[in-house]
Amino acid sequence: MEICLTTPASGVAPALLAGRFDPMKGACALFVGPAETQTKLTRKSVAFPVFRSLGKNSSLVGSYTNSTNEYRSFIATWFAAYETKDLVVFNGKVMSHGTLAGLFEYAAPVERVTFVAEPGDLHATQHALRSAGHEAILTDWADLLDRLPVAQSPAPETEPTYNLTHLPVCDFLLFRNRARALNTAERFEAIDADYRRAYSIALTVEPDMYTVIDAMADQCREATSTAQMMVTLRGTQQALLTRGWHLAAHADKTLGTLSSIKPPAPTDADWRALHGYTVTRRPATAALYLLDVPRNALAGVTMSDVDQWLGEHAIGGRLIPPLARVIIRAHYLRRIDEGAQPGDFYLAHNSPTGLVEDLTQARRHTGIPMDGRYLRRDTSHTARPLTRIGLNLRSLT
């Protein structure tokens, strides 16, 4: 690893470099906040900004902690998976001996760590580095600009207009009213369009449970988020009530059922959401699922299979998008660190339950429609549809 130091002639360094960072392009920006000067800055506390520089989402369950060695060790894995060339550290002058040692340990796979000093702070930063026993190479500002080309602004993604956080948690009788009261007009319009469609279809569908499920699944075929499924469910429930039928639903299980009978159609936004995870196994499990690896073959995927897929950039003829490739590679490197041999399992869950659990949890947290229900090996409750598939249709008359 090369350690460099540079400073702009004038101006605010982060503003001058805005738009040049993207972990996918191998350039990360680490902001060491001034607040951290007030308390003891340790290798532990510096781990959090480093996770942020990698674009990790701390509000995702499974990505919330930097307080164990195990979680912190994922930093180096991700740097390696992203093939990070440049890590640019702002405000590095406040970092102490121990913090710098921690940072260099995390950033071991990075090609070059550049400390960017604000104009006038060059010597303070140099001093901080020297006290930790590192001599930085002074480089030109122009050289840094050359290394970090301005990222082309990506084409505006067609994001779903609403997600699960916009939907009210209440009985279906009040769903439409609460959705209107708790959302902006445009958002409600998008929700209501789906609601009305489900409502009008359910007014004519034959009141038989499997026909109803088929009708709902038909409407959700193109859904990119579980939120649309939820709205479809609510509209259907309400319409069936007016016809004298009560469609009881366990919301989470229903979303699982509807997801499991729909072919996976991942979008860029989905892949980006999976990039929010700190741990590697859960997004890797989800990635293989979304790339249409047969569900019952997921647990049997070996390291050599993955090696071959990564070499071919494809799984069974289906191209692996670059965003997915990083996720799969991250877990591959992780497993190698754990000492896995080519014949070993790639995902290495302790049990089939662990695999199902990873898919279910990832669906709950990211809203990507996926489910591993066919991998569940339970024969209980077959008589109770509400438990089995999350839905039950009963007459009200």
Next chain:
Amino acid sequence: MSTPIDNRALVWAFNQGTYSVTGFAALLDIGADTLEGLLRGNPRPEGIRLSTLLAISEKLGLPLNALFPAPPDSPDPEPEPPRLPDGTGTSSDERGAGSDVVADAEQLIACLYADGRTHTTSTDLATAFEWTLDRLTAAGTEAIRRLAPAGLTLTRSHGEYAIVPTRNHQDAQTALDNRHATERGLTHSHYKAVYQLLQGQNVSVSNSPVQRQRLLGGLANLGIVTNNLDPALTPEALEGLTQ
């Protein structure tokens, strides 16, 4: 402590007119005692209700922040003492006292916060931590400063330490409790009753009138029917029907 309220604008406005104190107080819609105190510059901004300040600023046509003095310039925080080039320079020895208070405050907050609402005496704390009471007091003062932005404070009354919210959020808490108490999941019978109401029939879900009233009361609590005695669907529930 903060500085007293900036009453210059108020005094100026009072001197313009020919009002008595009581007349001016009536104009501003505040008590004469309060006005007298304000003119003397007695109360501090946090001692006056916001509605009073708002009334004053509205009647006099002043922006609200004209009543608050500008904050004094605070000196820059001390820079970290430089280390020796060989890395042996000790920063902790030199700024020892300052960072100790911070660490102490962290420890105090952690212990009290984990303890919930139980009040713990200063003696217990000092004994457990093996601190002097002076050190505990200093840590407490630092803890108050650090808790303030989160809307919390450390109370030290009669030797008991506790972390409590700065403002009284009792109304909000009551509203939340009420919601938790009245909102229950609906059963098949509830939906049956709703269907009968939709069809314009009488609700005949339960054989027992008392049970029926309780069932309708549950729906009324959720805001789905108007009341339990003469039930009808509310506009909120009817909104779900799109046709």
